[in-house]
Amino acid sequence: MNTFTVAWKEIKGYFSTPAAYIVGAMFLSLTGIFFVFDVTSPFAEASVRGIVNWASFFIVFLAPLLTMRLLAEEQKLGTLELLMTAPVRDWEVVLGKYIASLIMFSATIILTLYYVLLLYVFGQPDTGPVLSSYLGLMLHGAAALAVGLLGSSLSANQIVAAVVGIAVLLMLSFVDRVGSLVSGVAADVLNGLSLNAHVTDFTRGVIDTANVVYFLSITAVFLFLTIRSMETRRWR
Amino acid sequence: MIEVNGVSKMFGAFPAISDISFKVEPGEILGFLGPNGAGKSTTMKIITGFMPPTDGNVTIAGYDIVTDSLEARKHIGYLPETVPLYTDMTIKDYLEYMGRLRGMSRDYINQRISEVIDICNLGDYYSTIISKLSKGFRQRVGIAQAILHEPDVLVLDEPTIGIDPIQVVETRQLIKNLGGEHTLIVSTHILPEVSQICERVIIIHEGQIIAEDTPENLAQRLVGSERVDLDVKGPQQDVLVALQQVEGVREAVRLEGQPGSVPRYRVQSELGIEIRAELASTVINSGWGLLRLDGVIMSLEEIFLRLTTEDELIQQVDPTQEDASAE
Numbered sequence: 028m029n030t031f032t033v034a035w036k037e038i039k040g041y042f043s044t045p046a047a048y049i050v051g052a053m054f055l056s057l058t059g060i061f062f063v064f065d066v067t068s069p070f071a072e073a074s075v076r077g078i079v080n081w082a083s084f085f086i087v088f089l090a091p092l093l094t095m096r097l098l099a100e101e102q103k104l105g106t107l108e109l110l111m112t113a114p115v116r117d118w119e120v121v122l123g124k125y126i127a128s129l130i131m132f133s134a135t136i137i138l139t140l141y142y143v144l145l146l147y148v149f150g151q152p153d154t155g156p157v158l159s160s161y162l163g164l165m166l167h168g169a170a171a172l173a174v175g176l177l178g179s180s181l182s183a184n185q186i187v188a189a190v191v192g193i194a195v196l197l198m199l200s201f202v203d204r205v206g207s208l209v210s211g212v213a214a215d216v217l218n219g220l221s222l223n224a225h226v227t228d229f230t231r232g233v234i235d236t237a238n239v240v241y242f243l244s245i246t247a248v249f250l251f252l253t254i255r256s257m258e259t260r261r262w263r
Numbered sequence: 264m265i266e267v268n269g270v271s272k273m274f275g276a277f278p279a280i281s282d283i284s285f286k287v288e289p290g291e292i293l294g295f296l297g298p299n300g301a302g303k304s305t306t307m308k309i310i311t312g313f314m315p316p317t318d319g320n321v322t323i324a325g326y327d328i329v330t331d332s333l334e335a336r337k338h339i340g341y342l343p344e345t346v347p348l349y350t351d352m353t354i355k356d357y358l359e360y361m362g363r364l365r366g367m368s369r370d371y372i373n374q375r376i377s378e379v380i381d382i383c384n385l386g387d388y389y390s391t392i393i394s395k396l397s398k399g400f401r402q403r404v405g406i407a408q409a410i411l412h413e414p415d416v417l418v419l420d421e422p423t424i425g426i427d428p429i430q431v432v433e434t435r436q437l438i439k440n441l442g443g444e445h446t447l448i449v450s451t452h453i454l455p456e457v458s459q460i461c462e463r464v465i466i467i468h469e470g471q472i473i474a475e476d477t478p479e480n481l482a483q484r485l486v487g488s489e490r491v492d493l494d495v496k497g498p499q500q501d502v503l504v505a506l507q508q509v510e511g512v513r514e515a516v517r518l519e520g521q522p523g524s525v526p527r528y529r530v531q532s533e534l535g536i537e538i539r540a541e542l543a544s545t546v547i548n549s550g551w552g553l554l555r556l557d558g559v560i561m562s563l564e565e566i567f568l569r570l571t572t573e574d575e576l577i578q579q580v581d582p583t584q585e586d587a588s589a590e
Contacts, residue, residue, distance in 0.1 A: 028366075029364060029366075032360070032363040032364055033364075036360050040351070043351075044351060104347060104348065104349065104350065105343060105345040105346070105347040106347040106348065106349060107347075108308070108313050108341075108343045108347055109341070109343070109347040109361070109408070110364070111312075111313055112311040112312055112313050112336055112339065112341050113336060113361070113364045113365055114333045114334075114336040114337045114364075114365060114366060115364055116333070261313060261314050261315060
């Protein structure tokens with residue numbers, strides 16, 4: 028109940044302030060540009076693979092920009108003290124904010140369906156990979172938002188919060204590049220951690236349970252860390 | 264209603280407050296007085312459950328603030344030192360949100376919002392965005408938020424800080440009116456403020472309670488004097504008379520001491536007058552033996568001297584304000 032009270036307040040906040048619109052518009056115009064490059068290239072295929080790959084790259088920036096305000100601003104305004112002395116559990120606050128960011132993210136992603144619509148109008152894309160790609164995109168976004176929310180819990184400064192989130196996400200995205208330099212167990216671990224490595228299968232139309240579990244685990248771990256981070260705020 | 268038992272808080276190795284204990288009865292207004300940095304806000308944060316104490320425990324209406332935190336928090340309304348406001352919301356939206364977080368029903372919220380808006384005189388600004396309000400109005404929104412859910416316990420941390428003198432008078436009246444229905448703890452570093460609004464005062468300094476009394480009794484204990492203790496070898500009656508005749512001395516008494524030891528005298532003087540040199544030369548010139556002389560450090564007064572007594576400004580403004588309202 029409290030979770031939804033918090034979520035509802037944040038959703039209203041998203042839609043009544045320009046920041047989220049600007050971030051969303053930026054995301055859409057960037058993915059739009061790359062969609063155009065994709066479909067106008069020679070031998071273009073009617074698939075969402077290219078656009079989803081770009082979108083999942085831009086998520087690294089979109090997610091922390093969407094979440095940066097959520098907990099950082101509470102700390103800056105001093106309202107965190109109010110929230111944490113109200114009869115509300117810490118996890119309810121974190122989860123509520125997370126749900127709000129997930130809804131805002133979904134709203135942005137839904138707008139990219141416009142590209143898919145164009146594909147269906149002018150070609151015959153394979154529906155399976157389209158659906159799996161979007162599932163992958165949502166799971167990737169869910170994980171990235173949790174990382175961004177942790178960043179927001181760590182600082183009262185929104186810029187710092189966003190930079191921390193982006194840095195962690197970039198590291199998680201490209202850790203498989205490092206994995207290709209080493210071998211053995213180290214390489215397996217690094218590849219296993221990489222966000223990018225787990226997105227690829229979805230764009231090929233493969234829904235591998237391991238990939239789904241990976242994204243859900245990342246989401247759970249970072250939400251848990253965020254809750255713990257909020258708890259330690261009490262000690263400072 | 265509020266019980267604080269042996270509460271301490273360490274920040275690293277630094278003790279912010281140590282071994283604080285007190286009780287507040289239902290309907291009472293307790294003043295929490297101390298200079299800046301005495302540990303007032305830390306105590307408030309522990310009482311409201313924002314921070315756990317390093318040691319000791321706090322119960323609110325019978326619920327422990329750490330182990331039974333959610334239940335205890337339901338009984339508290341809290342105005343932190345920095346008024347916690349979502350500056351991009353209207354007063355109405357903000358109060359609604361706070362009400363929902365406290366688990367109030369929609370009808371109850373609406374009824375209470377119109378009541379607190381009345382109590383806090385916010386009627387004209389009902390749908391104003393908070394960032395456009397002045398400091399005094401924000402303070403009132405903060406109080407409105409704290410009393411919205413009719414909590415048993417109200418904790419107000421420096422409620423009159425940073426607002427203009429007229430608003431200070433109004434805010435104090437508002438707080439005073441809240442007593443009776445609510446149990447209040449009001450922290451402040453302004454001396455006249457506690458005597459205006461509080462029935463009982465706790466004085467805290469460097470993290471420790473150094474006095475607890477009614478404002479009237481405290482005022483009597485603090486008539487403004489300094490004390491000097493002397494050990495003098497000589498005829499007791501003569502010594503006493505001689506000490507009393509020193510300029511600036513208000514009172515001199517002989518203290519009960521061990522039988523056979525050198526008699527000890529305590530001299531009280533007007534505040535701010537240095538009489539030690541004069542006392543010494545009086546004793547010596549009379550041919551008695553001066554074995555010891557020291558100024559007693561009066562922590563309470565020392566601390567009172569460091570408290571703000573800035574109410575003169577307000578008293579100057581007060582009549583004009585009354586004139587304005589009379590017209």
